[in-house]
Amino acid sequence: MWIERYFHDIIIGIEAIFDNRLKSMLTALGIIFGVAAVISMMAIGKGAEQEILEQIKMVGVNNIVVTPTSVSVEGSGSKSGDDSGARRSKFSKGLSLLDAQAISEVIPSVDKVSPVISFNYSAILNGKSNPVVLEGVDESYFELFSIGLQAGEIFSQTQSEMGQPVCLIGDNIKSVFFKQENPVGKSIKCGKIWLKVIGVVEKRDFTTSASDEMGISSSDNKIFVPVQTVLLRFKNRSLIRADEVEKANSKQDGGGMVIVGMGSGSDGGSSNDNDGNLNQLSKIILQVKETEQLSETANIVKRMLYRRHSDMYDFEVTIPELLLKQQQRTKNIFNVVLGAIAGISLIVGGIGIMNIMLASVMERIREIGTRQAIGASQKDIIVQFLSESTLISVFGGIIGIILGVILSQMITAIFDIKTIVSLFSIVIAFGVSAAVGIIFGYLPAKQAAEKDPVESLRY
Numbered sequence: 504m505w506i507e508r509y510f511h512d513i514i515i516g517i518e519a520i521f522d523n524r525l526k527s528m529l530t531a532l533g534i535i536f537g538v539a540a541v542i543s544m545m546a547i548g549k550g551a552e553q554e555i556l557e558q559i560k561m562v563g564v565n566n567i568v569v570t571p572t573s574v575s576v577e578g579s580g581s582k583s584g585d586d587s588g589a590r591r592s593k594f595s596k597g598l599s600l601l602d603a604q605a606i607s608e609v610i611p612s613v614d615k616v617s618p619v620i621s622f623n624y625s626a627i628l629n630g631k632s633n634p635v636v637l638e639g640v641d642e643s644y645f646e647l648f649s650i651g652l653q654a655g656e657i658f659s660q661t662q663s664e665m666g667q668p669v670c671l672i673g674d675n676i677k678s679v680f681f682k683q684e685n686p687v688g689k690s691i692k693c694g695k696i697w698l699k700v701i702g703v704v705e706k707r708d709f710t711t712s713a714s715d716e717m718g719i720s721s722s723d724n725k726i727f728v729p730v731q732t733v734l735l736r737f738k739n740r741s742l743i744r745a746d747e748v749e750k751a752n753s754k755q756d757g758g759g760m761v762i763v764g765m766g767s768g769s770d771g772g773s774s775n776d777n778d779g780n781l782n783q784l785s786k787i788i789l790q791v792k793e794t795e796q797l798s799e800t801a802n803i804v805k806r807m808l809y810r811r812h813s814d815m816y817d818f819e820v821t822i823p824e825l826l827l828k829q830q831q832r833t834k835n836i837f838n839v840v841l842g843a844i845a846g847i848s849l850i851v852g853g854i855g856i857m858n859i860m861l862a863s864v865m866e867r868i869r870e871i872g873t874r875q876a877i878g879a880s881q882k883d884i885i886v887q888f889l890s891e892s893t894l895i896s897v898f899g900g901i902i903g904i905i906l907g908v909i910l911s912q913m914i915t916a917i918f919d920i921k922t923i924v925s926l927f928s929i930v931i932a933f934g935v936s937a938a939v940g941i942i943f944g945y946l947p948a949k950q951a952a953e954k955d956p957v958e959s960l961r962y
Contacts, residue, residue, distance in 0.1 A: 512883050516890035523863075530859045531899030533852025534939065538903025538932045539910055540845035545928035546911040548838030550921035555831040562823035563648045565614075565791045567801050569808065571598040571782040572819050595812040597782035599741060600730065602808060606789055610803055612796040613789050617644040620733045621785040626726060627692040628680045635676060636725045637693055639733030645704075647790050650722060653677075655687040655702025658729055666731035670698040674706035675723040693726055696736050734783075741783040797822050846935075852899070853939035860892050860947035864954075871951050872959025881952035888951050892944025893937060900936030904929055 520527045562568075600618055607616040620639035625632050642657050644650075658669050670691070677686055686700045704722050733739075791800045805820045812818065864871070871884060911922040 509883075509886050512886040513890040516887045517894060519863075519867075519887075519891055520894060526859065526863075527895055530856055531895050531902070533855040534849065534896050534899030534936050535852075535903040535906060537845065537849035537852045538900050538936050539907040540848050541842065541932045541935070542904060542907025542924060542928050543910040543914065543922070544838065544841040544845045545931075546907070546922035546924045547914065547920060548834070548842070549923040549925055549928070550915075551834045551838065552831065553923055554921050555828075555834070558823075563788070563790065564824060565794055565797060566647055566823060567789050567791060567797065567804065568821050568823060569598065569602075569787040569789070569804065570819050570821070571784070571786075572817055595815045595817050596741065597812075598785075598787060598818055599783040600734075602811060603784065603787045605807065605811065606787065606804060609807065610800060612791055612793070612800045612803075614792045615643040615647055615790040617641050617647055617788045618730050618784045619644070619786045619788060620730060620783070622733070622738060624694050624726075624737075626676060626680065631680065633676070633679050634724075635693065636720070637733065637737065638725050638727050639730040639737075640727055641730055644727070644788065647788050650707070651705045653703040653705050654685060655700070658701060663729040663731060666729060666735040668696060668698050668732060668736060669701045669728065671702040671704055671727040672700055673704050673721075673723040673725045676726065677703050691726070694737065698726065698728060739783065740781065794824075797825060849935055849939060853896075853943035856892050856895060856940060857943040857946060860888060860944055861950065863891075864888065864947050864951040867951075868954060868959045871954050872956045875954070875956035876960060884952035884954075885945075885948045888948035889941065889944050892947070893940035896936045896940025896944075897933075900933045903936065904932060907932070 603616050603618040606613055617640050622637045624635055624637045626635045641663050642660060645652075645657055652671070653674070655671070657671065658667075661667075662669050670693070672686060672691065676691075680686070680691060681689070686703060688700065690697045690699050692698070704725075704727065706723060707721065789800075789804070791797050801820050801822055808818055808820075809816060874884065874887075908924050911924050914920050915922050
C-alpha cells in the first residue's frame with residue numbers, strides 16, 4: 504500500500520515538472536553542462552593516458568636511446584709554424600658501431616643492443632618511385648620495440664653478419680609497390696641496390712607527438728636492412744674520402760679546429776643525407792633487464808661514452824619511458840584540475856536546483872496546504888518535492904551524458920586530441936547528478952513538509 508501511495512506522490516511531482524517545462528529545463532541546465540563537462544574532461548584524460556601507454560609501447564619498455572649531438576670544439580695555439588704553436592684539439596669519431604659493441608660487452612645490466620643507421624632514399628619498382636627511410640638495424644631491434652610481422656621473417660644473424668641484401672618493408676611500402684600481392688620473396692630497388700624482401704612489418708598506430716618528443720617515427724614507410732648491409736652496400740659515414748680531405752684542407756684556418764666530413768663508402772645510390780653528420784650511427788637503442796636499473800645504467804653509458812669520445816659530450820642519453828611517465832604524471836595533474844572545475848559546475852547546478860525548489864515551495868504554499876488538508880502526511884510532501892528535484896537532476900544527467908559524448912567527439916575531430924568515453928565516467932557522472940538532486944532537493948522538500956496546513960490555506 505505504501506508503495507502505491509509514494510508512487511502517487513512521484514506522479515504528482517512529474518506532473519509538476521511538465522506543468523513548468525521551461526522552469527524545469529532552465530533548472531536542469533546547470534546539471535546538463537556539469538555532467539557534459541565531467542564526461543568530456545574524463546574522456547580527454549582517458550585518451551591522454553591511452554596515448555601515453557601506446558607511446559611507451561612504441562618507444563619500448565626499459566629502453567635507453569643514445570643519439571649523437573653537434574658539439575663545438577675549438578683548438579688553441581699560434582698561427583706560426585713552430586711546434587710550440589701547433590693546434591691542440593680533441594677529436595671524437597662520433598657514435599659508432601664500436602660504441603654499441605662496447606655497451607653490449609661491458610655493461611652487465613644491458614640485455615639487448617641495436618645500432619641504428621638511417622638514410623633517406625627512393626625505392627623503385629616497375630617504374631614507380633617513392634621516398635622511403637632506409638634503416639639499418641640488427642635482429643634485436645624488433646624485440647626492443649615489440650614490432651611484429653604481417654608476413655615473412657626477421658633477418659637471421661648470418662644475413663646480418665654477412666651484410667646480405669635482404670630487407671623488411673613497412674605496411675605503406677607494401678601498399679604502394681605490391682598492392683594485393685605477397686611481397687615476401689620479391690625484390691625492390693633502393694637507390695641502386697636490389698633488396699630481397701623477406702618480411703613485412705605490422706602496421707602500428709602512430710602519433711606525431713611521439714615523433715617530436717621521443718625521436719621515434721612510424722615504421723610504415725621504412726625499409727629495414729641489416730646494419731652491415733648499410734655499411735657495406737650503401738654508405739659508411741666513418742670512411743673519409745680523399746676529395747673531402749682536400750676540400751677540408753682548402754678551408755682550414757690556422758687558428759681553429761677543422762672537422763672533416765665523413766663520406767660514403769660503397770654508396771650504392773644517392774641519398775639525401777647531406778647534413779654533415781659525422782656519426783657512423785644515427786642512434787643506439789639498448790634495453791635494460793630491470794626497470795630499477797634504468798637511471799643507473801643510463802649514467803654508466805654516459806660516462807663510458809664520454810671516455811670513449813675523448814672527454815666530449817657529442818651524444819645524448821635519454822630514457823623515453825621515464826620521460827613519458829613524467830609526462831603522464833603532469834597530464835594526470837592537469838586532468839584532476841579540469842575534473843575539479845567540472846565537478847564545481849555540478850555543485851553550482853545543485854545549488855541552482857535548491858534555489859529554484861525553494862522558490863517553488865513559496866509559490867505552491869496553497870497546493871501544499873490543500874494536500875495536507877485532504878490527508879497528505881509530511882512524508883508525502885517530502886517525496887513529492889524530492890522526486891521533482893531528483894527527476895530534474897536525472898533527466899539533466901541523461902542529456903548531459905549525450906552532450907558530453909558529442910562534445911568529446913567534437914574535441915577529437917576539431918582539435919585532434921584523442922578522447923575515450925568510458926562506462927566508468929558515464930556511471931560516475933550519472934550517479935553524481937542523481938545524488939545532487941537528492942542532496943540539494945532535500946532542504947526545500949523538508950521546508951515544504953513543515954508548513955502549517957491552516958496557514959498555508961490562508962496564504
